[in-house]
Amino acid sequence: MRTMSGLLVLSLLALGVVQQSPARAGKLRIVTTLNYLRYVAQEVGGERVTAVALANAKQDPHYVTPTPAMNQLTGDADLFIENGLSLDIWAKNVVDASGNPAIQPGNPGHLIATINVPVKELPTEVSRAWGDIHPQGNPHVWLDPLNVRIIAANIADRLKMLDPANTAYYQSRLEQFRTRLDGALFGEELVRALGKSGGDVLVRKSMNNELGEWLKLRGLEGKLGGWMKEAEVLNGLKVISYHKTYIYFADRFGMRIDGELEEKPGIPPPPQHRDAVVEEIKRDGIRVILNDNFYSREAADYVASKTGAKVIITYLDVGALPEVDTYEKLITYLVQNIAQAVR
Numbered sequence: 186m187r188t189m190s191g192l193l194v195l196s197l198l199a200l201g202v203v204q205q206s207p208a209r210a211g212k213l214r215i216v217t218t219l220n221y222l223r224y225v226a227q228e229v230g231g232e233r234v235t236a237v238a239l240a241n242a243k244q245d246p247h248y249v250t251p252t253p254a255m256n257q258l259t260g261d262a263d264l265f266i267e268n269g270l271s272l273d274i275w276a277k278n279v280v281d282a283s284g285n286p287a288i289q290p291g292n293p294g295h296l297i298a299t300i301n302v303p304v305k306e307l308p309t310e311v312s313r314a315w316g317d318i319h320p321q322g323n324p325h326v327w328l329d330p331l332n333v334r335i336i337a338a339n340i341a342d343r344l345k346m347l348d349p350a351n352t353a354y355y356q357s358r359l360e361q362f363r364t365r366l367d368g369a370l371f372g373e374e375l376v377r378a379l380g381k382s383g384g385d386v387l388v389r390k391s392m393n394n395e396l397g398e399w400l401k402l403r404g405l406e407g408k409l410g411g412w413m414k415e416a417e418v419l420n421g422l423k424v425i426s427y428h429k430t431y432i433y434f435a436d437r438f439g440m441r442i443d444g445e446l447e448e449k450p451g452i453p454p455p456p457q458h459r460d461a462v463v464e465e466i467k468r469d470g471i472r473v474i475l476n477d478n479f480y481s482r483e484a485a486d487y488v489a490s491k492t493g494a495k496v497i498i499t500y501l502d503v504g505a506l507p508e509v510d511t512y513e514k515l516i517t518y519l520v521q522n523i524a525q526a527v528r
């Protein structure tokens with residue numbers, strides 16, 4: 186009888202009738218905390234993976250409340266990807282509650298996507314005493330495309346480890362994604378003009394802050410395109426942001442963050458801080474206030490009413506707006522939205 190039922194299951198498996206879930210048809214199941222990670226994982230994993238994000242793209246990524254539905258999603262995941270750097274610390278509760286040994290920290294099924302990313306604003310004793318919301322440095326790394334290049338490679342490495350039979354596939358998907366990002370950042374014409382490793386050279390020069398000079402020496406400055414070209418109007422632009430969300434974006438595109446509306450994380454700015462920002466804006470001639478969509482805009486509106494600075498509501502995850510459904514569109518949206526305000 187036992188043998189019979191075993192045979193029955195075997196033959197049903199052969200017919201494809203018995204399936205634990207669609208994911209078991211050979212695809213790796215990936216669960217990510219944030220939507221930009223879902224997007225990058227899907228781009229790198231292609232048809233070999235299914236990727237789903239836990240957070241709503243419009244939500245404050247620092248604070249997401251775990252739900253039973255999240256436990257269900259993570260329960261049979263093969264890979265859990267978090268941003269790390271103490272941004273999505275809520276992920277720990279989800280992973281704990283999943284009951285899934287594969288995705289526990291330290292196992293191959295758990296990935297902190299930002300390993301190897303150069304982190305800015307490492308905390309000091311002073312900032313810690315102030316209750317720094319970023320105890321491992323600023324975690325909003327993905328608003329610099331060069332960091333997403335690193336994150337994509339981290340994800341590709343992990344997929345190769347979990348599914349070695351498809352190593353060449355993941356490598357090729359990674360290269361395609363990076364080529365696309367390089368084209369979007371520097372302009373496809375420039376990347377092509379520099380040959381096979383053109384993207385890598387441009388990335389290296391950008392990381393060393395010598396891109397402009399390097400292009401000029403070669404008479405290529407006219408060929409620069411993409412976000413770098415489009416963002417030239419942001420060069421030297423001083424802005425105030427509600428939270429320290431834009432430091433990586435600003436450094437990549439030449440914008441300068443003059444200060445924050447938020448004095449302490451998670452607490453609405455007290456009146457005396459708002460007034461200090463008003464004075465700062467007047468003194469430094471600041472024209473733009475960036476306010477993430479999930480923070481109240483009350484303080485920004487108050488400061489704007491006293492100074493004439495423009496408030497821009499910004500989104501920072503893929504899918505926060507229907508038209509921002511890819512990472513590339515997110516960066517395009519940010520560059521164009523901020524540039525528009527200063528034209």
Ligand SMILES: [Zn+2]
Pocket residue numbers: 247318319324325428429430
């Ligand atoms: Zn933050």
